[in-house]
Amino acid sequence: MSPSYLAQDPTLADFGRDPWWLVLIKIVFAFAFGLLATLLGVWFERRVVGYMQVRPGPNQVGPFGLLQTLADGLKMAFKEDILPKAADKVVYFFAPTISVICAVTALSVVPFGPMVSIFGHHTPLQVTDVPVAVLVLLACSSMGVYGIVLGGWASGSTYPLLGGLRSSAQMISYEVAMGLSIVAVFMTAGTMSTSGIVAQQGHGTELTIFGNSIPAPGWYAILLLPSFIIFFISTVGETNRAPFDLPEAESELVAGFMTEYSSLKFALFMLSEYVAMVTMSAVTTTLFLGGWRAPWPITIWEGANSGWWPMLWFFGKVIALVFVFVWLRGTLPRLRYDQFMRFGWKVLLPINLVWILVLSGLRSIEDWDSRGKLIAVGIPAGILLVATLFWPNRRPQPKPTTQEQVDNRPYGSFPLPPMDLQVPPSPRITRVVAEREPANIATGSDSREV
Amino acid sequence: MSLSPYAPIIGLFALAAAFSLFSVGAARFAGPHRYNKAKLEAYECGIEPSPQPVGGGRFPIKFYLTAMLFIVFDIEIIFLYPWAVSFDALPIFGFVEMVLFIVAVFVAYAYVWRRGGLDWD
Numbered sequence: 001m002s003p004s005y006l007a008q009d010p011t012l013a014d015f016g017r018d019p020w021w022l023v024l025i026k027i028v029f030a031f032a033f034g035l036l037a038t039l040l041g042v043w044f045e046r047r048v049v050g051y052m053q054v055r056p057g058p059n060q061v062g063p064f065g066l067l068q069t070l071a072d073g074l075k076m077a078f079k080e081d082i083l084p085k086a087a088d089k090v091v092y093f094f095a096p097t098i099s100v101i102c103a104v105t106a107l108s109v110v111p112f113g114p115m116v117s118i119f120g121h122h123t124p125l126q127v128t129d130v131p132v133a134v135l136v137l138l139a140c141s142s143m144g145v146y147g148i149v150l151g152g153w154a155s156g157s158t159y160p161l162l163g164g165l166r167s168s169a170q171m172i173s174y175e176v177a178m179g180l181s182i183v184a185v186f187m188t189a190g191t192m193s194t195s196g197i198v199a200q201q202g203h204g205t206e207l208t209i210f211g212n213s214i215p216a217p218g219w220y221a222i223l224l225l226p227s228f229i230i231f232f233i234s235t236v237g238e239t240n241r242a243p244f245d246l247p248e249a250e251s252e253l254v255a256g257f258m259t260e261y262s263s264l265k266f267a268l269f270m271l272s273e274y275v276a277m278v279t280m281s282a283v284t285t286t287l288f289l290g291g292w293r294a295p296w297p298i299t300i301w302e303g304a305n306s307g308w309w310p311m312l313w314f315f316g317k318v319i320a321l322v323f324v325f326v327w328l329r330g331t332l333p334r335l336r337y338d339q340f341m342r343f344g345w346k347v348l349l350p351i352n353l354v355w356i357l358v359l360s361g362l363r364s365i366e367d368w369d370s371r372g373k374l375i376a377v378g379i380p381a382g383i384l385l386v387a388t389l390f391w392p393n394r395r396p397q398p399k400p401t402t403q404e405q406v407d408n409r410p411y412g413s414f415p416l417p418p419m420d421l422q423v424p425p426s427p428r429i430t431r432v433v434a435e436r437e438p439a440n441i442a443t444g445s446d447s448r449e450v
Numbered sequence: 451m452s453l454s455p456y457a458p459i460i461g462l463f464a465l466a467a468a469f470s471l472f473s474v475g476a477a478r479f480a481g482p483h484r485y486n487k488a489k490l491e492a493y494e495c496g497i498e499p500s501p502q503p504v505g506g507g508r509f510p511i512k513f514y515l516t517a518m519l520f521i522v523f524d525i526e527i528i529f530l531y532p533w534a535v536s537f538d539a540l541p542i543f544g545f546v547e548m549v550l551f552i553v554a555v556f557v558a559y560a561y562v563w564r565r566g567g568l569d570w571d
Contacts, residue, residue, distance in 0.1 A: 016455035023453055027461045031469070081477040085490040086499075097470035104466035108459045128458035135531075136459060157492035157499070161509070169513050172520040179527040186534035259493055264477035268470055338570035341516070345568045349523070349559075353552055356530070360537065364545040392564040 009199040010115050010124035012131060018123055025118070026127045030107045037278040037318075038271050042069040044319075045326045052330040073267055081263040086156030095154055096265045099147030099272035103279060106140035109133040110282045111195050113292045113310040125292075125311060126195060133194040134186075137283055138179060141238055144276060145171045148240075151269070152257035163256025166246050166337065173341060174237035174244075177348035181230040183356050185220055185287050187363065198291030202305075221288040226355045228288045230348055232324075235280040237344065240273065242329035246337050281321035282314075289317050354384075515567055526555050 018026070043058065043066055050057025058065035083089065113125030130136065145168050152164020186192055189200040201218040221228040237244040248256030258269045285291060292310035295317075335343070357380070365376045400408070406416060492499040533540070533548055562568060 012455075016453060016457075018453070020453060023458050023461060027458055027465055030462055031465050077477070077480045078482075080481045080483060082489060084492060086492055093474060096474060097467065100470040101463060101466045105459060105463045108462040127462060128455050130455050130459075155492070158494065165509055165513050169516045173516060176520060176523040176527065179524070180530070183527070183530045183534045186531060187537045190535060190538055192531070192535055254493065254495065263481050264473045268473055341570045342568065345519070346563070353556065357549060357552060360534075360545055360548065363537065364542055392560055 009202065010111075010126065010129070010195045011199075012129060012193055012196065014115065014124050015126075015129045015195075018121065022118060022121055022123060023127075027108075030110075030127050031104060033112075034104050034107055034275045034278070035271075038274040039069045039073075040066070041274045041278055041322060042072075042270075044322065045329070048323065048326045049330045052327075076267045077264050079263045081265065082260070084156055084260050087260065088154040088156065091150050091154035092260075095147050095151030096261070096268035096272070097147075098150065099144055100268050100275070102140045102144035102147065103272040103275040106137050106279045107275075107282070109136050109194050110279065111198050111286060111291055112314055113308065114306060116308055124195065125308075129193050129195045132192050134182065134192045134197075134287075137194075137279075138175075141178075141276070141280070142171070142175055144272065147269075147272065148257050151261065155257075155260035157260050159253045159255075159259045160257050163248060163253045163259070166253075167240060167257060170240070170244065170246060170340070170344075171238055173344040174234045174348075177230055177344055177352060178234035178238060180349070180352040180356065181227045181234060182287060184224045184227040184359050187356075187360060188220060188224060194286050194291075198286060198293065201290045202293060218293075219288065219290045221290075224288070224359070226351065228284075230352055230355075231288065232284060233348065235284060236325065236328060237340075239276045239280050239325075241277060241325055243332035243334050244340060245329075245334060246340060277325055278318065278322060281318045281325070284321055285314065285317040289321075512570060519562065519567065522555070522558065526552075 046068070047057040047059075047065065058068040061068045061071045083092065108127040109129055111124070111126040111129070115122055116125050117123075148171075149164040149168040152160040152162075152167070155161070185197060189197045191197060191200070197220075201220060240246075240248065246252075248258070253259070258266055261269060292305075292314040294305055294310065294313045361376065361380065365373050368376065402419075409416075529551065530548070533544065537544070
């Protein structure tokens with residue numbers, strides 16, 4: 001880990017020095033970024049999915065249909081605001097606000113760019129940064145579950161309740177995978193502040209494997225490829241996006257947790273979903289794709305990483321990731337819920353833990369001699385082999401016959417009707433038989449019975 | 451005058467709260483209100499809504515189990531974070547300790563797997 005920060009890289013000491021009006025400008029900017037990203041993101045998604053399905057998508061309102069989302073939002077504001085009879089009034093009212101607040105607050109620690117000069121103040125292009133910035137991000141994304149689960153529960157209806165529960169189970173399952181995948185980032189960067197992680201990705205680290213020194217590129221997406229893949233899969237699960245959009249699977253649950261919501265409350269749920277998607281793309285960019293740093297061909301130009309330019313690279317990377325989100329939606333079918341949970345708990349979690357152990361092991365034997373390395377690698381490999389051999393598997397049990405299942409039922413179960421039960425006709429039902437003379441179409445070779 | 455680095459987080463929180471509270475509040479007044487009994491019933495694809503049990507009703511125990519498992523692994527993550535951040539400052543002993551900890555949690559994980567706690571159906 002080399003602490004040679006470049007001049008334009010903000011450090012933690014640069015934060016908390018802004019005057020109040022500059023803080024206000026930055027806050028309003030981040031908030032406007034969230035709203036604008038939603039307005040354009042919905043349009044972008046509909047257009048891209050449209051092209052993928054060989055149809056134009058929205059193209060009437062404004063140039064290229066850009067104002068479509070704005071028009072939809074305005075329309076939604078003048079729709080009737082329905083408060084269902086069975087709803088828990090207070091919770092139903094506040095649930096959308098929780099979702100929005102959590103999604104937007106996460107933007108506060110996303111670095112948009114390096115040190116710039118705003119009205120004579122030398123300040124980082126980031127709302128704020130704290131030593132535990134990534135924890136703030138994780139906290140916001142997990143608090144967002146409350147908005148969804150409370151909204152589903154408070155609606156007092158079956159589909160929203162199931163959607164909310166599914167969503168909470170899904171988000172906490174993928175939260176585990178997501179939390180574990182960024183341990184490798186902290187280990188490599190040695191910090192949890194977002195600006196620090198971006199600064200660490202600025203220079204290629206020297207990766208030493210078995211005596212060979214390989215100059216590796218600085219982006220953690222390349223350096224820590226397994227972490228990046230797991231993190232991106234988890235963000236798709238965490239933001240309830242296709243193919244993991246089970247909480248709002250329209251073929252099963254109508255619209256999931258927002259079935260009973262209408263008008264601006266529904267709009268707020270949509271807003272929070274898209275802000276969360278954009279925030280997650282920004283976080284992925286920050287943690288794995290070098291943040292606001294210019295990608296390789298542009299770095300040949302000296303001034304690429306200073307001034308206001310980095311914001312352009314940052315937005316470019318975010319848009320590329322949002323495109324991947326949309327691409328996934330346009331390509332993959334929705335998973336079944338049990339497959340989805342199995343994938344999270346039985347695939348992502350163990351791979352994550354093993355990867356962390358392997359990485360930390362490699363890092364701690366970096367400067368040993370070759371014999372020590374051989375022992376250090378051989379023993380864990382042997383243990384792993386033995387563990388794989390004796391991995392507990394559920395023994396297949398013979399399926400009991402129907403009679404055995406009936407006999408083994410606990411005391412006090414519902415009485416079972418016999419298998420050959422003849423259901424007597426209900427006395428209330430009178431069978432109506434229409435008398436009708438057979439139609440006479442005995443022409444040609446048509447031999448259908450009428 | 452300068453603010454604490456944590457203050458802008460509260461600021462963005464307050465701005466988002468103000469915006470969303472204004473929106474849900476405005477929704478009550480902006481739209482029309484035409485009473486219709488069926489409109490206020492729970493939506494169940496057009497059929498008569500099934501009666502909801504008092505107090506929210508029951509849900510599959512699987513969700514509860516998932517939440518408990520989440521707590522176990524979330525605590526593991528919380529222990530991993532400070533260790534990962536200060537990894538370079540720790541001697542080899544820190545690595546061995548963490549291997550032991552992860553293996554201990556892994557035993558619990560294997561037990562849950564074996565008992566079928568990770569199978570949804």
